[in-house]
Amino acid sequence: MAKSVSKPPKRAVRGSxxxxxxxxxxxxxxxxxxxxxLWELRERSLTSRALREACDDASPTVLQARxxxxxxxxxIALGPDGxxxxxxxxxxxxxxxxxxxxxxxxxxxxxxG
Amino acid sequence: MAKSVSKPPKRAVRGSxxxxxxxxxxxxxxxxxxxxxLWELRERSLTSRALREACDDASPTVLQARxxxxxxxxxIALGPDGxxxxxxxxxxxxxxxxxxxxxxxxxxxxxxG
DNA sequence: CGATATGCTACATATTATGTAGCGACCTGC
DNA sequence: GCAGGTCGCTACATAATATGTAGCATATCG
Numbered sequence: 001m002a003k004s005v006s007k008p009p010k011r012a013v014r015g016s017x018x019x020x021x022x023x024x025x026x027x028x029x030x031x032x033x034x035x036x037x038l039w040e041l042r043e044r045s046l047t048s049r050a051l052r053e054a055c056d057d058a059s060p061t062v063l064q065a066r067x068x069x070x071x072x073x074x075x076i077a078l079g080p081d082g083x084x085x086x087x088x089x090x091x092x093x094x095x096x097x098x099x100x101x102x103x104x105x106x107x108x109x110x111x112x113g
Numbered sequence: 114m115a116k117s118v119s120k121p122p123k124r125a126v127r128g129s130x131x132x133x134x135x136x137x138x139x140x141x142x143x144x145x146x147x148x149x150x151l152w153e154l155r156e157r158s159l160t161s162r163a164l165r166e167a168c169d170d171a172s173p174t175v176l177q178a179r180x181x182x183x184x185x186x187x188x189i190a191l192g193p194d195g196x197x198x199x200x201x202x203x204x205x206x207x208x209x210x211x212x213x214x215x216x217x218x219x220x221x222x223x224x225x226g
Numbered sequence: 227c228g229a230t231a232t233g234c235t236a237c238a239t240a241t242t243a244t245g246t247a248g249c250g251a252c253c254t255g256c
Numbered sequence: 257g258c259a260g261g262t263c264g265c266t267a268c269a270t271a272a273t274a275t276g277t278a279g280c281a282t283a284t285c286g
Contacts, residue, residue, distance in 0.1 A: 021216040021217055021219060021220030022152070022212065022213050022217075023149075024216070024220070025212065025215075025216040025219060026148045026149050026152055026212075027149070029142075029143075030142075030144070030145055030146065030147060030148045030149060031143070031145070032143055032144070032145075033143065034143060035139045035143045036136075036139050036140070036143060039135070039139055073219075073223070074219075074222060074223055088219060088222055091215060091218070091219075092215055095208075095211045095212055095215055096208075098208045099135065099138065099139075099208055100135050102138070102204060102208055103134040103135040103137070104135075105201075105204070106138060106186075106187075106201060106204075106205070109201055110186070110187055113187055
């Protein structure tokens with residue numbers, strides 16, 4: 001299974017060879033800590049270390065890897081006050097905001113069920 | 114780190130101990146293949162084998178693990194025609210549908226950028 | 227200079243995924 | 257009633273990732 005076609009330098013996003021952007025996106029977001037990172041950056045920029053604390057002290061190794069992935073994807077960027085969402089990242093964020101309310105309902109349906 | 118509070122039987126969703134449903138949800142969705150599975154089930158039920166094919170022949174080991182996770186979470190269920198979204202799962206799906214269009218724009222902004 | 231914070235990396239260990247094979251159960255058609 | 261097919265699911269060895277701890281080089285502030 002060739003995973004790299006047009007982007008050999010690093011790990012290509014899985015599914016990126018299919019020409020279906022949604023697959024590449026789902027793969028990126030499906031990596032550990034990725035969603036959490038985007039969530040923690042939802043309303044403020046955070047330094048890499050502050051982000052680490054916010055993410056239950058996840059190991060810096062993966063965190064840096066994900067930050068690198070997300071930067072390559074153009075969803076976050078490193079500014080003067082730490083990591084923050086780009087315009088594109090904020091677009092994605094808007095897609096995810098309803099998730100919060102869903103999570104509440106979901107949690108209750110789990111407890112009830 | 115105690116990962117189980119109210120559901121000792123299996124692996125508890127990470128962050129489920131925090132009392133913040135969003136964390137539990139983000140952890141669940143952030144596991145490999147989870148988002149992809151939900152996506153593939155978006156408009157039809159699939160047998161576990163058909164789902165495997167749809168997911169680029171992912172290994173049955175993880176796939177079954179994720180199906181189990183998603184069933185515990187009440188997002189999918191095994192019916193007569195294979196795995197399908199529950200009502201709650203479909204609610205979540207609705208949250209994710211805009212992702213498709215975003216992926217298209219994102220892909221273009223990457224190519225352009 | 228000393229103290230502190232930044233982004234980031236090394237590396238040994240634990241955890242998780244991959245790939246291949248195969249199980250028992252349940253349908254068919256013969 | 258027994259081949260032949262599918263179903264959901266599991267075992268197990270190997271490869272890939274994550275974890276946790278430590279530390280680097282740089283920058284800022286006193």
